[in-house]
Amino acid sequence: MRGPLFCLALAGIAAATPAAAQEVQASSRQLRLAGTAPPACLLSAPVVDAATNASFTVTGASSAQIAVTQLVDSQTAVSLASAIALSLPVTCNASNSVTLRTTNGGLRRVGSATVSAAPGGFSEFLGYRIGLDWAGQSVDQASTAGQATIAAAQPSRGNVVLRVATAAGSGPLVAGRYDDSIVIEVHAAN
Template sequence: MHRIALIVPALIATCVAAQAQAQTVNPNDTGQGRLEIAGRAPPACVLNAPTASGGQNATFTGIGATSGEIRITEFGDPQTAQPRGAAINLALPVICNSAHKLTVTSANGGLLRDGGNARNRQSPTGFGEFVGYQISANWAGQSASVQTINSNVLAIASADGGAGDMGLTITVPPGGGPLVAGRYADTVTVQFEAAF
């Protein structure tokens, strides 16, 4: 019984093969269709959690997926009441798949004392409540830097996409005049905007 089951399909296959060889195919009898597959990748920029790559008199602590806090270890010199220099270097992983613009914005334009007035700037003759600092950024082969007392926005435009670490450095200069005691703060916002 097994022998018959094996022989019969072999005979049928041989007969079908013989019939296929005997037939000729007319090219006009062949149907043809075409399928197109299309999709769209929208322009987007993704910014991930920053990490500190170095610092002087400053530390960085990540808070959540895309935020963090820079803390100046010793902001005011206890002997002179003047600010001590501080710097922090951050690396922010970024992917942008189209032309885009990077902006880094200082909310106050400098470090402002809680409850203070930004017009009370540092001077050698009086106590200040506001300290400007420098923001520097490196991204997609470009570099830019601003002094926050001159401009609170740093911008870099890129005509292409880019991926990698954006370098961000915050530098607070030492000296400049004594400060009123208190907590000094600012909020820096880093934004990548894809071109549409």
């Protein structure tokens, strides 16, 4: 049995020899594929989680309005309690920070130049509580406390929860429209 196997093996070598002599020299090139994902954060439209004596309306692509349904008691002009919690879906592919600030530091009567007391013990300003939850961290402070920032050291995805509440019993307040702007900024680290 060794004889035929040996012959087959020699026949295979003999057949391969002419092909090797005609082999074309191969060349190769390497093509690299690369891309960059720049740091970015995406903030989506807010959703109301809960509201008491308050409503929420989207007013534009990057703006909305929280309205206190009844700011004061109609008999005493003293403030009534209100509260709202909003969830803002956020995706950040890098370390990031969320900054919260207000423009007036509280609800100020439109046309009022100061936050000082008006004649007769009335007020033209109503402070409120404001809170923010993001990436396992929370901040809760008076609207008059200034800017608050939460920093996340890792990429994060989830809801930024904004909480706003006015307390009952402040005032009495001067008749008129009261407003403030709450600004939430989400920044990806560079």
